[in-house]
Amino acid sequence: MTLNGKLESEMEINMPTAKFYNIWKNETHHVSTATPDRIQAVDVHEEGNAEVFKEKLEFDDETKSVSLVGLEGDVMKVYKVFKPTYQCIPKGEGGCLLKMTLEYERPSEDIPPPVKYKSFMVELAKDVEAHHLKA
Template structure:
């Protein structure tokens, strides 16, 4: 069993890749309203809402447990990809490295979200971040509902 790994999932979206990406890119402050069962608050710690390299602090609930996640965001506008480089927070009780990535693939109708979580565990017996992938998928579906209504 490896200490390093990547979990991957795909979610079919009704929204266009551009509309979905725009929420991550410039409307992350709306996340507590868009996906309130997952995200309770988000604030900018450094930079501003839509700047590459901004640092945000998220309050979330995963599996009925609340947590805090501090990340530095990386936007790849050309490839419609958002990478959250984990800095601090409750997830680091379980992982040395935690890096969620959302890549959007435009389709004729709707789009496809390719989700991945790159991680490094402290020891082999630590669990894979399956509960965090379920959370990421749930968030993605909520964002899609919001983006497809826009």
Template structure:
């Protein structure tokens, strides 16, 4: 059994790729407004929001328990609406030696497709692939879609283009 793994999924949303990318890249501190049952907080620990080299601290709910993650913004591609986070510390590293999350927002005629890639190295062969974390990413995408499309009580925090 391989210790290295890669899981991918795509989620179709009605919001534009640019708006989705903006919230996950530049306005991540607002994500708990869009997905409060899954993301409790996101704080900037070092650097600037959305900048490569910056460090973020997440408190989130995964598999029914509150978890934390300290992530490095490893790469950003504004032209292609994509970025990569590398997990530096946190609950997920109890099972994985390394863990990266790549997100790409792909424009469509109407809405967009959000492509998630999880790349990881397990600590040992008994660790299962993290399908539940991939599902969490997909579920958060749908929450952000609802928020961006105005299906919330607080109004959109991103100006319409």
């Protein structure tokens, strides 16, 4: 028996939709610069607590969404499916609403939902925003 789930959160960021989306689409190598405490390298893929996460990036230009589809790494040893997605929705002057979704599949009820990774997504977005505001 497998257990599918989805965790969601939203936050407003003081950053244009196009800029946040572009960092992931065209400047992924800058993510580790924006958030060095959480991502030590983007060879594509280091994660905060010395965990490795290798992903394939998928982009939807129409909805300004970027998904990080898990391929291998520490999180994939626990979950069968792991797919964090950021969607940037324009809001007001130079800001956007960032919708974060984490789709996952657990192999059994003994495995908890990946709540810590949802928090990681939020903190990562805050770091990218702070880096943008410094520039």
